[in-house]
Amino acid sequence: MGWFTKALSTSIGKKLLVGLTGMFLSIFLVVHLYINLHLFKNDGGETFRAMAEFMGTTWAVKVLEFGLLLGFILHIVYSILVTIQNKAAKPAGYGASPNPGTSKASSRNMIWLGLLLGVFLVIHLQGIYFKAKFGHEAHDIYELTLSVMSDPAWAVVYLISMVALAIHLKHGFQSAFQTFGLNVPKYKGMIEAVAILFWVGVPAAFASIPVYFAFLGGK
């Protein structure tokens, strides 16, 4: 195992870990979105409840839940480690900024976008997940989720977070392929197309839920 931990401690190794966990979290996002979109289904929440029940009781999902927690921790801890190292490597900035700029703002601010998403994650877990799972009162997951999504104040928090998620994914998604060494001319076009679909599509679909229930009168 020595070779493995040694490889993950190098600059490329650390980036690989951030990329791999980022990809894992991205897959989770798609699953989460698939379930959320069932809130739109006009069946009084039957499907949504059944899905939540499946997620809460299946042992394989529970194992994956631990994997997800580990994925979040590794992604956050290694991103912070990498950022600390990067700051140390550039002890002083420049007196003048290049005009035109040489890089996109999304690529320069991943850590701040990520930390903002971390704050959202805590609020989000506290507002729905912990309440439903560990709360003193019994909550119907469908009713609870709908009540949160219908609250305009919550909706604004969700919308801001989804914008942050979109910008984070805009750089992160395609950047992971570069870190994996797959961003070669042969695949570049394909990666860029999937990346656009992902960073625009996933946050927009998530955002459509609070927009519909809080602002468009959806029931």
Added chain:
Amino acid sequence: MMNITLKVWRQKNCNSKGAFESYPVEGVSPDMSFLEMLDMLNERLIKKGIEPIAFDHDCREGICGTCSMVINGRPHGPIKGVTTCQLHMRSFKDGDNIVIEPYRAKAFPIIKDLVVDRSSFERIMVAGGYVSVRTGNAQDANAIPIGKHEADEAFNAAACIGCGACVASCKNSSAMLFVGAKVSQYALLPQGKPERKDRVLNMVAAMDAEGFGNCSNTGACEATCPKGLNLTHIARLNREYISAVLS
């Protein structure tokens, strides 16, 4: 003729605290190179008894990678694909204020004014930037078939002059475009393949030991590389590294 004002970073030595100083420069010919303009200013400073501005330069043909400095926030100045020595004053306007600074990176400590110590690059090269050649006669060049695409890609990678602009422009002072280019130029050719695994592992270890940062894929390096090297070399470096670790 043009009149410009330079705001130049002056620093006595590696231990002293530097600061910007302004120098008005009159009678600048648009046909002068940027370094010739600095030569002219230095002659004037010497005549006034002021310490001339120290800056690195050698071939002045854009091939040695010695000239450095950050001009208006961009290594080698505003023109794409050009080193400082080949930058001409016609790229600026009469009355311009030009900010000149040394490369900023922990792994490139400032020696004096605009001169930085780039020997960290040398140490990375010593770690693996070579092919071992046994004694004996050189064989016929045509004895080893090399595909056109591989030859072109290796040549593109070998165009890296090791100037360090990639490190200077990167917000993390990452050296991955430089190391990616050096790893690529050998990994793509048959002569470099026998040592490719040790090469990438040793060069990455040396790069980390020197205190360069991690690549954030911002692309600032490819935007400022005077030789037009792009991020595909970093992708290849990552590929080479993953394959070396796993094999």
